[in-house]
Amino acid sequence: MSKPTPEAATPQGLRSQNERLILWLIRRGGPMPRAALAQATGLSAQAVTNITRELIAAGLLDAGGERRRGKVGQPVLPLGLAPEGALFLGLKVGRRVAELVLVDFAGTIRQLRALPHAFPEPDAIRDFAVAGAAAMLAELTAAQRSRLSGMGIASPFYLWDWGDEMAPWRGRDLRAELAQALDLPVWLENDGSCACGAEMMFGSGELPEDFLYFYLAHFAGGGVVLDGRLRLGPSRNAGAMGSYPVPGGRQVLDVASVSVLETALGRDLPLDDAGWRLPPDIARQWLDESARVLSHAALGAVAALDLPLVVIDGAMPAALRDALVQATAGALAGMRHHGVTLPEVRAGTLGRRARTLGAAALPLSAGFMPGGGIAVPRPGRNGHETQGAPMRSPRDR
Secondary structure, three states: OOOOOOOOOOOOOOOOHHHHHHHHHHHHHOOEOHHHHHHHHOOOHHHHHHHHHHHHHOOOEEOOOOOEEOOOOOEEOOEEEOHHHOEEEEEEEOOOEEEEEEEEOOOOEEEEEEEEOOOOOHHHHHHHHHHHHHHHHHOOOHHHHOOEEEEEEEEOOOHHHHOHHHHHHOOOOHHHHHHHHHOOOEEEEEHHHHHHHHHHHHOOOOOOOOEEEEEEOOOEEEEEEEOOEEEOOOOOOOOOHHHOEEOOOEEHHHOOOHHHHHHHHOOOOOOOOOOOOOOHHHHHHHHHHHHHHHHHHHHHHHHHHOOOEEEEEEOOOHHHHHHHHHHHHHHHHOOOOOOOOOOEEEEOOOHHHHHHHHHHHHHHHHHHOHHHOOEOOOOOOOOOOOOOOOOOOOOOO
16 A cells, blocks of 8 residues: 655755745746735735745745836836756656656756657566656755755556456556655646646646546546645545546547557657648547547536536647637537536646656645645635645555
8 A cells, every 4th residue: 555655845844825926926927025915815915025035035036027117116126936856756647758858947857858668568667767766866966956846646546457467557556666666755646637737837827717628638637626725535536527528438538549540550650749740631530539538528627517628638739739728618509507617628738748747846846835736826805715635646456
């Protein structure tokens, strides 16, 4: 049975909720002066000054940003995230490729390594992560290594359901194995939830407090956000939209996935966007059929949860993703939806890197986000906000 990982095992120590709130506001809004932070948090100017001084001293905020002159008085100095303030490892376990990244505090990928494979094998994934992490850390200074907060893993759950060749995953605890091998705190969550969390934390679009998220790669997955929080559920598998049942006794992943497109083409597609030249008739058929099942799943979720937005992203070229968004919006509009307000359908902004960035976001959120989880905090009058369940490792399945 897997042990829960520490909620905030960071080299900088435990951060208070108000410190985390300020870091989040700057992460999403960009550099902000102290006066704007006080207004956004409801904290007093003196409290914000004291907190930001501590964050600057801890190396998490940078006071050397560009000066902006206010209407009256001295120049206002906005505070930004210090990229070197903390570092995070992120491991994505994919059907055709594993990826390992080193991400800085500002969300920039500093290093990336990839392991293509016919299918993910647990020993090979573990060895790749251990060797890759050692090589990445060898390129850092001692001061940078001291800022490493841990590793996050984005992995599909129930891997053994993919086929007989995946049976060795049953009973394996990759999180515990890597925590022991690396002597680091390690987190693990479903890859669809991680992609959704990455959109919340690193995406470039404004998001409401409630939305549904689809991510289409070799298979399909997703996430759900309610009241500003990425919801994981009792078994850490909430928002498993690839498993959503659709007419014909199928699931979303049986229709809306890259593997289905590859079957229609009779070949594997490249692991990057180059070379995705699709015959128009095959592309159109895949778009139409995918939009039909995505709209069915989306409308069911919207009817249950009153969601104003559906986000669609995936491991595919932006043009194909945008066409899928348009087709899904059209399919939704054509469905019988009496008594339900149709949501906006929008493209995600991270594409292929969503799951890998989401893996790195796990230690980041545990150590530096309000509540220790991925959320859009809603400050109260004194700056505090309700805490939710922190990210942790699922138990053995």
